[in-house]
Amino acid sequence: MSKTQLYRLLVAILGIIGVSMQIYQDGWGMLLYYTVLSNILVFSFMLYLVYFERKNGPINAFTGLLRTKAGVTMAITITHVIYHFMLAPLVEPQEFWNVRNFLVHYIVPIAMILDTLFLDKKAVYRWFDPLLWTSVPLIYFGFALLNGMVIKLPIPGAVDSPFAYFFINVYKYGWANVLTNTLVISIAYILVGYLLFLLKRFIGKRA
Template sequence: MSHRQRYRSLLAALGILGVSLQIAKDGWGMLLYYTVLSNILVFSFLIFIVLLESKRHTLNQDRLLRLKGGVTMAITITFVIYHFLLAPLVKPEDFWNIRNFLVHYIVPIGMILDTIILDKKNSYRIFDPFRWTIVPLFYSFFALFNGLVTKLPIPGATDSPFPYFFTNVSKYGWTSVLTNSLAIFIGYLLFGYGLLLLKKFIGKK
């Protein structure tokens, strides 16, 4: 097993641990959070590519790396939104614990570093950042559907059945929620194009 495979296997294991600790503490309702779902996406994808590489499977490297860019962006927004919007509102005991650091910091930053350093340069196409928005857009529809229709309770969410305060249509109205969504969408695109630009200069040849 190569150093790259070991690193990705360790990162996947940390992702599994973080998600498991979240569910063990607060139950299966944690699966309604974007944070938990994006971590599951990351460790599932890492396990997938490690297994393919270990079996020396013939890969379409360009397509795989472009898909990996989308997975990286999906977990990047977990880190960014949590750190700048949600962390200031969290109680100290809910912030300073290993499960929180695993899903919001260690796995996201580990995945970002993996993509920037270990993946080759010039892996992406000009419209890939738009394609990468599929994951957060899909989750936005899912969160609104749960908040308005299914109304499954979300552990620890003050705005339950909405997972995050900026998705709470009932409390803040459509104008506020759509404005928040648009701001996040634009920020997501900018980060996506930032990654695309960065990968023109950093990474393997």
């Protein structure tokens, strides 16, 4: 097993540990959080990459897989960014300074970002890829609104349950604010996607 495969396996294991701690401590309702779902996406994809490379060789020979991997990277990047800038300032110290929080909001996202930046081949993305990458959070936002307004499954620890996050609570803040929040996050997501697109023109392996 190569060093790259070992690194990705380690990231997957850390992701599994983080998600398992979330579910063990607060129940299966944690699966309604984007944070948990995006971490599941990462560790599942990392395990697949380890399996794929053992059968087919380095993923840098497969452009389509690299473009998909960038989408997974963006999906976990928003987990880190939104938590750090919008949610972390609102949580109690004991909810911030613990292993499970750092695993799912910092360690796994940053490890995935570093993997994509430095281990993947550069200059493989297409100009429209950052637009496609927004599909993951938009699908989640649609589901989160559906749960908050129709399904109403309770979400552990969420002040605005059955809404997972305060900024999508249409009953408290109204449609105008929720749609504005969604638009701002989407634009920021696309801009970060194009930042990744630009960085990968210069950073990464040649082959």
